Amino acid sequence: MPPKGQSPAFIDRARVDAILAPLIPDDGDRAFVVRCVLDEGPAHHRGANYVLLALLGELVDTLGPIAPSTERESVAPVAMRVPPHLARGAPKHYPLGLPKAPLIALASGDAGVAAEMAAALTDGPPQHALANAAMVALLNRALEAARNQKGGG
Amino acid sequence: MSATLPRTLEQAYAAVVGELGMASAGWLFVSEVAAHAGDEGVEAFADELGATYPVLDAVARQWLDGRRAPQINAKGALDALDGATHVVIVGLESLHLDGFVAAAPAELGISLLAHRPFPVDWERVVANHAGRVDLLYLDSFQSMSGPKSALLGFAYGVHGDRTHVPPLWARVVGADVRAQFRSLVGWDALGSEMNVYPRWLTEVGVDEFTHFVGATR
Numbered sequence: 391m392p393p394k395g396q397s398p399a400f401i402d403r404a405r406v407d408a409i410l411a412p413l414i415p416d417d418g419d420r421a422f423v424v425r426c427v428l429d430e431g432p433a434h435h436r437g438a439n440y441v442l443l444a445l446l447g448e449l450v451d452t453l454g455p456i457a458p459s460t461e462r463e464s465v466a467p468v469a470m471r472v473p474p475h476l477a478r479g480a481p482k483h484y485p486l487g488l489p490k491a492p493l494i495a496l497a498s499g500d501a502g503v504a505a506e507m508a509a510a511l512t513d514g515p516p517q518h519a520l521a522n523a524a525m526v527a528l529l530n531r532a533l534e535a536a537r538n539q540k541g542g543g
Numbered sequence: 544m545s546a547t548l549p550r551t552l553e554q555a556y557a558a559v560v561g562e563l564g565m566a567s568a569g570w571l572f573v574s575e576v577a578a579h580a581g582d583e584g585v586e587a588f589a590d591e592l593g594a595t596y597p598v599l600d601a602v603a604r605q606w607l608d609g610r611r612a613p614q615i616n617a618k619g620a621l622d623a624l625d626g627a628t629h630v631v632i633v634g635l636e637s638l639h640l641d642g643f644v645a646a647a648p649a650e651l652g653i654s655l656l657a658h659r660p661f662p663v664d665w666e667r668v669v670a671n672h673a674g675r676v677d678l679l680y681l682d683s684f685q686s687m688s689g690p691k692s693a694l695l696g697f698a699y700g701v702h703g704d705r706t707h708v709p710p711l712w713a714r715v716v717g718a719d720v721r722a723q724f725r726s727l728v729g730w731d732a733l734g735s736e737m738n739v740y741p742r743w744l745t746e747v748g749v750d751e752f753t754h755f756v757g758a759t760r
Contacts, residue, residue, distance in 0.1 A: 418626035422690060422725045425753060430722050470723055476686040482723075485690050516722035 398437040401428050406440060409447035410486075413527050419485035423520050426484070431517035439521040446528040453535035464490045466508040468519050488512055488523040492530045548576065548584055553592055556599065561661025562668055564636035566699070566732045569602030570613050582607055597741045598699055598733060605735055614734045614758040617642035620695065623728045623754035624651070627693035631656060631684055631724075632676075634697035634709045635668070636732045644675050654679045654687055658711055660743070684715070688723035698755070699733040699744060706731065706755070707744035716751075727753045734758030 407424050414420040427439045465487025472482065488508050497503035511522040549555075552572070560568040576584045585603050593600030602613075620643055624630055629652035632640065644653060657665040657678045669676045679687060696712040706729060716727060729752035749755050 416626065418725065419690065421625070421753070426722045430718065470689065472685045472688055472723060476683060476688075478686045482689045 396433055397429055398433060398440070401436060401440040402444070403428055405447070406443050409443055409450075409528070410524060413524065414486055416485065423484060423486050423524070426516045427521045427524065431515060435517055439517065442525060443521065443528070446525055446532070449532050450528055450535070453532055453539065466490055466505075466512070468512050468516075468523050470516070484516065484520055484523075486520055486523050486527075489527050489530045492526060492533060548580055548587060548591075552576070552588065553595075556592065556596065557661075560596070561659050561663040562635070562637070564634070564638070564640075564697070564732070565596065565598035566602060566613060566697075567636050567638040569596070569599040570638065572599070573603050573606045574611075577606060593739050595742075597737045597739045597744070600739050601700065601733055601735050601737045604738055613638055613732075615639050615642040616730070616756055616758055616760055617646040619756040619760055620728065620730045621646055621648075621651075623726065623730075623756050624693050624695070625726050625754065626691070627725050628652060628691040629654070629687055629689070630693045630695050630728075631679060631687050632695050633712050633715050635659060635663075636697050637668075637671070639697065639730065639732050640676075641671070644672050647675075652687075653677075654684070656681065656684050656711070656715065660710075681711075681714070685720065685723060688720070690725055692724050693726040693728055694720070694724045695728040695730060696752075697732040698729040699731070699741065700736045701731060701749060701755075701757075702736050704749050705746055706749050707737070707741045707746055710743075710745045713745045713747065727751070728756060729754070730756040731758045 403424055406428060407420060410420055410423065414423055427443070428436050467483040467487050470482035470484055488511060490504060490508070493504040493507045494501060497507060511526065512519040556568060556572050563571065573585055573588065576588045580587070585606050589600050589603035593603065615638060617639070628650065631654045633656050635655070647653060653676045655669060655676050655678055658681045665678055669678055694716065696708055698706040698708050700707060708729070721727065729749065
């Protein structure tokens with residue numbers, strides 16, 4: 391285990407950056423999210439985030455390209471939380487949202503339950519919330535690709 | 544202190560370092576001392592005050608090595624903001640801030656964190672920038688956090704993979720704040736290592752910043 395505060399050596403930031411590029415096109419926005427997921431918080435969480443995102447990226451790559459989906463663009467924002475007395479102006483959000491479609495499907499169409507799921511996925515510290523959002527987005531893509539293959543086969 | 548230098552020089556330096564910054568005040572005083580007492584005066588000035596003010600000491604050593612003005616890489620600092628639309632500046636170096644504000648695009652919001660270990664008239668400091676810079680405070684600067692906001696702090700010299708920053712930077716950039724700002728930019732306001740123990744400053748890793756701007760381009 392690396393020292394507290396130091397990221398595990400096996401983390402390949404460029405790999406995660408490439409995996410997230412289709413989800414966060416802006417280089418600076420993406421660098422911010424990659425840092426939050428791989429360089430902030432406890433070291434073991436950074437390592438776990440890397441492993442899970444890398445494997446999900448491999449899954450998406452294996453399943454191949456998928457048809458564009460308008461549903462994928464409907465996302466729940468991942469809030470950047472500051473103390474309430476400092477939350478001036480419009481709410482702050484990270485530049486990566488949580489796809490709603492797979493949650494609504496999982497909740498059998500119940501938007502209220504899907505919102506509870508979204509809250510559970512994004513309520514933690516930024517490294518958890520953003521990693522969860524990225525993983526759901528990748529799972530959503532993988533599910534769509536798998537469904538397309540099944541439908542086409 | 545050398546007989547050629549006023550005995551109140553230390554008192555004068557201590558009085559202005561808060562509002563000018565350690566390096567900026569250092570360049571002002573070193574150039575004035577040199578004008579009145581030459582390199583011998585600069586050396587005496589550094590010998591007398593250097594242990595107390597290590598940044599001043601480093602500026603004096605740069606002068607004695609032949610440098611005659613600070614290196615102000617304002618373009619590098621602006622480039623490092625990497626798409627941010629607002630920057631919160633931590634620490635104060637007036638010469639660098641002047642250059643930064645002059646070079647900044649009009650649409651960039653600029654805030655200055657009003658916290659120093661020295662007495663400072665903050666309204667007077669921001670009045671120099673004709674409304675381009677506003678003040679934030681330690682208990683409220685997170686109100687300017689966001690995915691398009693950056694923190695920019697002054698650093699003093701680089702040795703290996705380490706640098707020195709005012710303790711305020713360490714107070715500001717906690718684990719919570721790191722994930723609330725798009726970029727954490729360090730800007731070397733000194734451009735050389737310090738020769739004496741850098742008291743009053745805190746050592747941090749250069750890799751703790753997302754971007755580190757050298758003194759030169």
